[in-house]
Amino acid sequence: MAKTTSSKLLYWISGPRLPLLNLVAALITCAVIMARRDWVFNPPALVRLLDIIARVSVVFFLLSFVARPLNEVFHSKPTRWLQKNRRYFGLAFAAWFLQHLWLLPLAQVKFNVFGRFWMTGKFAFPAITILLSVLMVVTSINRAQRSMPGWKALHWIGMQALWTWFLVIYLKFVSLRPDPYVFLYVGLFISAQALRMGLFARKLIKKERPARVSTPDVALGKQQQSA
Template identity: 30%
Template sequence: MNGWRLTGTLSLLLGAMTLYFAASHGWDIEGVRLAIRATARTSLVLFALAFTASALAELVPSEVTRWQRRNRRYLGVSFAVSHFIHLGVILALAALDRELFWKLTNITTIVLAGTAYLFIAAMTATSFDRTAAWLGPRNWRLLHLIGGWYIWISFAVAVGKRVPIDSFYWPMAALVLAIAVVRLVAMSRRNRQRMASDARRIPA
C-alpha cells in the first residue's frame, strides 16, 4: 500500500484503536489513559518511520527502506493524525479530571509540546505539492529539518522523564535513541562522501 491510501488506512485504524481503548473501560479515566498511552506509541513509531526514511534508504538499501522513503510524506501525515488524536484524548482527560491532568503535566511541558504541535501543523500543511511549491525548496527543507529535530527533542524529553518511574517507556526510549543515531550516522556518511568528492576535484 502506498500514497494517500496508506494515510487513509492508517488514520482509520488509529481512530478505531483509540475508540476501542477509550470504550473498553466505559469511557472513564482509565480508558482515556489507555488511549493516551496507545497513541503515544503509534505517534512515535510513525514519526520514526518518517524521520529516518531517507537515512535508512541510504544506509540499508532494500525494498523495505525504499518503500519507506517513497512513502515518507504519507507516513509523516499519518504521524500528524496520530499525534492530534493523542492531543484529543489528553484534552479529554483534562475535561474528565483536571486535578489528575495537572499532576501528570506542567506549564513547561505544555509549552514544549505546544511548540511541537505548531511544527507538526506547519509540516503537515506543507506536505502537499502546492503548499510545498509555495514555500519553496530551501524553506521547505529548513522547516522540515528544524521541525523534525524539535519533535524528536520533545519525544526525548517526554519519554526520558518517565523512564525512571515506568518500565512502559523503556522500549520507547530505545526507539527515540535509535532514531537520532540513524539520522546522525547518515549525516556523517554524507559529509564524508561530500568531502571525498571535493578532494577529488582539487587539481593535483
C-alpha cells in the first residue's frame, strides 16, 4: 500500500507534470494573496510576496543545479531520479521565478518600491538574468537541445548567472535580515557550486592522467631502440 502511494506521488512530481503543477501553485498563491486588500495596498506585503516566490523557486533551482553532480557521486535510485527530472526541476523553478515578470513592474508602478534602482546600472544584471531564464525555458525542448549550436553555453551561462544573483542577494540578507533560512541558503549555494567545481576538476585530472602515464613509457621505448 505504501509502495503504491509513493509510486503515485512520484508519478505526479515527475516529468512535465512537475512544472505544470508548480505553475498552477504559483498562480494560485499570487491570486490568493493579491485578492486580499491588505496585501494589494501594502507595499511591504507585495515585497514579501516576491520574497516567498523567491524562496520556493530557489529550492527547485538548487535541485536542478546539483542533480547531475549528485548522480555522478552517489549514482543511487534517488539521484538517478533527480538526474532524470533535472529539466523539469528547472521548469518548476521558472514557474515560480518568472512571476517576477509581472510582480516587479506592479510593485514599481503601484508603489515605486525600488525608487530609482530601475534607472541605474544595478538593474542590468538582474534584467539580463531574467532574460536568460526566459531563453532557457524557451529552449528547454529536445529539438532545441539537438539543433541549437550554443544550447549548452546558453544554459551553463544562465545557471551560473542565476547562482551568482541568488548568492549575492542572500549574502546581503546575512547582514540585513539574518534569519536561519538565509544562512541555510548561503551554505547550500556554496556547497552546490563546490560540488560542481570539484567534479569538473576531477574530470580534468582524469583527462590529463593518461598522457602523464604514457610519457615515461614512450621515453623507455626510445631508449630501448637506441640501445
